Amino acid sequence: MKYNYEYEIKYQEVDGEKKLRLFNLENYLLEVAGTVADELGFGIAALHPRGLTWILTRLSVEMYQLPTHCQRVRFETWIESNAHMLSTRDFRIYAKPSAVSSQPSDTNNQTSDEWILIGQCKSVWAVLDLEKREIVNIFDDPMFADCVDGEVIEMPRVRMTTIPEPTGCETHKVVYSDIDYNGHCNSCRYLQAMTDAYLPDYYGKKVRLDINYSKEAMLGEKLHTYYLVAPDGVQYQQKNEAGETSCSAKITIQ
Helix, strand or coil: CCEEEEEECCHHHECCCCEECHHHHHHHHHHHHHHHHHHHCCCHHHHHHHCEEEEEEEEEEEECCCCECCCEEEEEEEEEEEECCEEEEEEEEEECCCCCCCCCCCCCCCCCCCCEEEEEEEEEEEEEECCCCEEECCCCCHHHCCCCCCCCCCCCCCCCCCCCCCCEEEEEECCHHHECCCCCECHHHHHHHHHHHCCCCCCCCCEEEEEEECCCCCCCCEEEEEEEEECCEEEEEEECCCCCEEEEEEEEEC
16 A cells, blocks of 8 residues: 655755755655554554654665755655564655746746656664663554555665764764654754765765664764765764764765
């Protein structure tokens, strides 16, 4: 079963190039995944009373182009699998031709009403016990029956490596506005801190984003974002004060 949700990109979600920021794109993906889970009966509303919640463990996104302010975007999503304590959810991302342009209008240039495929995504989720702060397996629960579509989006996994000699480092303290309803740093905030530390020039190019979440960050913790700039993009590694990796990511430009 496929599920579709449409949104209009808001002005506060775009950057100086009027393109949707990557961490705002991630926020849309998380919103859609949560909405589907709620509709199927195993979302936050069902899990929180049991002391459980969903957490994102891995995200891979390929964008052929980024949507702009006021552009309508459609997210098509489905559950690829629920196995080995992990739920894999895939996405296709579509957009309508932008209604806003910086160029003078041309009456001979007619815009199409057809949706254009602009990206795809694979996300991997787990269920966290809020008291023990441990991942648990609940996929044998009857509420997960008959929810798997099975279609697979092929996106080879990008392996993250330790950065031995970073190009630079920025430090971010986890503050009130970073914390979500699960009591830890919101998934999108890690990426926001990374792109604030260093953002490669990917405008007008195909861009791939890969993120691995390793250890949750809590209120008051300091995260050190190490980044390594390469010809094809940039790699990030976020560590806490104890030297443990909380999150790693790579933005690849193609």
